[in-house]
Amino acid sequence: MAKSPTEKTYRFIQMFYLFAFFGFGALFPLLSVYLEQEKGLNHTQIGIVLSALPLLTIFMQPIWGMISDYTRRPKLLLIIAALAASMFGLIYPWMQIFPTLLIGIICLAMFQSGIVPLSDSLSLSFVQKNNKEYGNIRLWGAIGFAVAVFVVGRVTDHTGSLSWIFYFFSLALFLSIISLIQFPKRADEVSVSFRTGLKILIKQKPFLLFLVSTFLIFGPVLANNYYFGTFILSVGGTLSGVGLAFLLAAGSEAPFMKFSQQIINRFGIIFVIIFSASVSCGRWLLYYFEPSSEVVYATTIVQGISVGLYIPAALLLIRELAPDDVRATAVGIYSAVGNGLGNAVFTFLGGVVIDFWGVNGMYGFFSGMTFLGILLVFKVKRWTNSSRKELTA
Incomplete structure (x- = not known):
């Protein structure tokens, strides 16, 4: 029986996320190791190069969004x-010295x-119109990322060359x-401008406080993706071991993402955020006490909780804290922060701290x-509870 056009598009979108995040998984987890071992940079220089990636994201994502709004051609972009x-x-890989390596990563970023953001905009619009689940799309990204780190880790370990991370990417x-052949061409239009939405959101204290907590909680989670390979090697692991660790870590995200909505419905958004953030906090504290490589490998699977549950719960809370007509802007600001x-x-500070106090x-x-981020979430909870009591009084 032939698949309907909607189902066919759904599969192609999943395929896109699989390949795109495979590329991200091939490159970013081993990039710090590549810069150290093959280019000879110190950790402060590595921190500068790596932090350029997310820093460019802050400025470039709004630009991509504005170009998309102007051209109405997100698929082409x-x-x-x-x-x-x-x-x-x-x-x-042809670049050698620190300045050119920095310029090169800026161009790539x-x-x-x-x-x-462009693929999310198109896919979210598609799932909303066709009664599909975004989680069943995004989990293919987690699978692609996990498989990539495992495969590329084994290839680089076998060949002795880390340049493979760029070729796989x-x-x-x-x-x-x-896979973009079957992608929808356009996303939904926004009814409120970014500037207007920003003015409204600045007045929302719980929203602003949660942004600060996200900065403190999720910044280290993302920075860990760059330095975890260095950490694995420091506890006696190999490049293949780095791949295995990321396979376990990123692979554990997929099932939690798939069932995140049921878990949130049962325990509540705030509880899930605090619980997942506490798991992250405990994991980082364990790594501070120099555990064995076996313990490190065993604890990688908790990333399914700290990432697979935190991402959907945080997005739902952002939508709950923001007024209806500025939710799209709120999600964009949350992503930027x-x-x-x-x-x-945290990627930059991580490199500096490693040079002074080690990984x-x-x-x-x-x-x-x-x-500190968890404490702020408790404050957000008190504010939101107070607001609900005022509305029902």
Whole structure:
């Protein structure tokens, strides 16, 4: 029996996420190891190069959004972004000194930063119109990321060359472009401008406080993706071991994402956020005390809780805290603060802390910042409870 056009599009969107995140998984987890072992950079320089990726995201995502709004051609822009990022990935291994490595990653990030927001915009519009679940799309990204780190880790360990991370990155993004054939061409239009939405959201204290907590909680989670490979090697692991660790960590996200809505419905949004953040805090604290490689491998699966539950719960809370007509703007700001600013700041500070106190000291710092973020979530909970009581009084 032939699949309907809607089901066919749904499968192609899942395929895109599989290939795109395979590319991300091939490159980013081992990028710090590549810069250290093959380019000879110190950890402060590595922190600067790595933090350029999320820092560019903060500035480039709104630009991609404005170009998309002006042209009404998000699918074409997505093709351009993926193709250009793929080409810069092929060029990057030829660069040698720190300034060119920094410039090269900036060029790559300018285009790579457009891939997720453009694809999310198109896919969210599709699932809302066709009664599908975004979680069943996004979990294919988690699977692609997990498989990529495992495969690329084994290839680099076997060949002795870390340049493979860029070749796999470029190939995967090129394959993702092929899956765009069946992608929807347009996303929904927004009714409120970004500037107007920002003015409204600045007045929402619980929303602003949750942004700060997201910065403190999720910034270290994303920075860990860059330094976890270095940590695995420091406890006696191998490049293949790095791949295995990421396979367990990223792979554990998929089932939690699939069942996240049921868990949130049962326990509540705030509880799930606090619980998942507490798991992250405990994990970073454990790493501070220099555990064995076996313990590190065993604890990677808790990332399913700290990421697979936190992401959907945080998005739901953002939508709950924001007024109805500015929810799209609220989600965009949340993404910029968590995925962009928090990622950039903690990636940079992580490199500096490693140079002074080692990779275990970095995880102690991450644990402390995450704990502060959890305290802020409790404050958000009190504010939201007070607001509900006022509305029902």
